[in-house]
Amino acid sequence: MKNYQTFLSQGASIAGSAVGAAVGALITPSGTMAGTAVGAVIGETCKIVLDDVAQRFLSPKESQRVAGVAALAIEKIRDELLWRERRGDAFFTELNEGPSPAEEVFEGVLLAAKNEHEQLKLSFIANFYANLVFEPYIDKAEANYLLAIAEGLTYRQFCLLQLINCISSFKTRSEPWSRQNPMHPESHIISVEALALYQKSLVGRFSQQGEMGTANVYHPGLVVPAASMITGVGIKLCSLLGLHAIEKAHLEALAQVW
Numbered sequence: 593m594k595n596y597q598t599f600l601s602q603g604a605s606i607a608g609s610a611v612g613a614a615v616g617a618l619i620t621p622s623g624t625m626a627g628t629a630v631g632a633v634i635g636e637t638c639k640i641v642l643d644d645v646a647q648r649f650l651s652p653k654e655s656q657r658v659a660g661v662a663a664l665a666i667e668k669i670r671d672e673l674l675w676r677e678r679r680g681d682a683f684f685t686e687l688n689e690g691p692s693p694a695e696e697v698f699e700g701v702l703l704a705a706k707n708e709h710e711q712l713k714l715s716f717i718a719n720f721y722a723n724l725v726f727e728p729y730i731d732k733a734e735a736n737y738l739l740a741i742a743e744g745l746t747y748r749q750f751c752l753l754q755l756i757n758c759i760s761s762f763k764t765r766s767e768p769w770s771r772q773n774p775m776h777p778e779s780h781i782i783s784v785e786a787l788a789l790y791q792k793s794l795v796g797r798f799s800q801q802g803e804m805g806t807a808n809v810y811h812p813g814l815v816v817p818a819a820s821m822i823t824g825v826g827i828k829l830c831s832l833l834g835l836h837a838i839e840k841a842h843l844e845a846l847a848q849v850w
Contacts, residue, residue, distance in 0.1 A: 596642035599659050602652075606660020606714060607667075614666035631673065633684045634725060637694045638666055645702055654706045657714060661705035664718035665698075669725050679728035693732035697724060700736060704743045712747040719834035730828065738829050741792055748846070749785050754835035755843045755850075756786075756795055756820045757827065762847040764817035768799075775813050782850045783812035786820070794826035817850050 597615050604611050618635050642662060650658065684694045691699075701721040705714060720742060724735055745753075755762060769775035775783075789795045798815040822830070830836070 595646040596639050599642055599646035599655070600663050601659070602655045603657075603659030603661070603663045605656050606711070607663035610663045610667040611659070613670065614663040617666055617670040631678065634669060634678060634694075637684055637692065637698060638662070640691075641695050641698045641702065645699070650706065657705045657708060657711075658702045661714050661718045662702060664715055665701070665722045668719065668722035672722065672726060676726050678725050681728045683725075683728070683732070693735075694725070697721060697732060697735050697739065700739050704739060707743070710747045713750065715837075716750060716833040716835065717742065719837075720832045723832045723834060727832070730832070734828075735832075738825075738832060741794070742829060742833060745789075746785065748782070749789060750833065750835055751838055751842050751846050752782070752786050752850075753789060753794060753822070753826055753830055754838050755817075755846055756789075757822045757830050757835070758843075759818065759820055762843065764847045764850060766816060766818040768816055769813040776849070778849045780812050782846070783815040786815055786817075786850075787812060789826070793823055794829060796821045796823045796826075817847070 596618065600611055600615055607614070618639060645658060682693070684692050686692045698721055701717060705717050708714060708717065720739060724730060730738070755764075765779075767773075769779070786795065786798070790798065798817075798820050
C-alpha cells in the first residue's frame, strides 16, 4: 500500500469515515464517478505532501492529528468540487523547480495540525486548505500569513471571531464595565482574548466612540461586545476556516458571559 494511504488511515480517530473517503478520492481516476475523485492536479499535490510527511518522525498523537486533518480537507475538497470549480491560477504550478504554492500551504496546514493541542480547532484548520483551493483572490503569501494567525489563536478566539462576525444576531453587553457594575472575571479574560484579535487587525473596533473605536480598546474593561466590528482580514479568515460551522450553542454561551 502506498505511503499516503497507510498514513491517512492513522487519522480515523479524528476524521472518522472521512479517511476512507479521502483515500478513495486520491486513488480514483478523475472523471470515473462524480464526487469520488479530487482531480489529477489536486490529488497529486496532496499525495506529494502526504508521502513526504509520512516519512517524518511523528508521535502517535501527532500522526492522528495530521492524518485526520488531511483526510477532512481532502473529503471537503471532493464534496465542494460537485458544485464549485477549483481556482485556475498558478496555485498548483511548481515555481523554479520548487514546490507549488498549493504544496507549500498544504504542508503548512499539516504542520499546524501536528502542533495543535486543541482538538476542536482541527476541523477548521482542515477547512482552511480546502477552501483555499477555491479562492483565487488569496495568494500564497497571504495564505501563509493567515495560517500563521490561525495557528496562534485559541478555539475560544475562533468563537469570538465568528461571534463578532455576526454580532447583531446575538444579545451581548452594550455598555462598558464600571465601578457600579464591576467586571466579571470570566468577561475580563474573554475581553483580553478579544483585544488580541484587535491587535492582529482581525477586529476593527470595540466601541462606537472615535474613529474605528481606536481610543477605547486599550483596556479590557472598555470593550463593548455589541459595538464590535470585524475587519476585511477577519472576514477572510472566518471564511477560510469555515467558522460559520461553529455550534451556535458555543457562540450563545460566549455571548452571555462576555
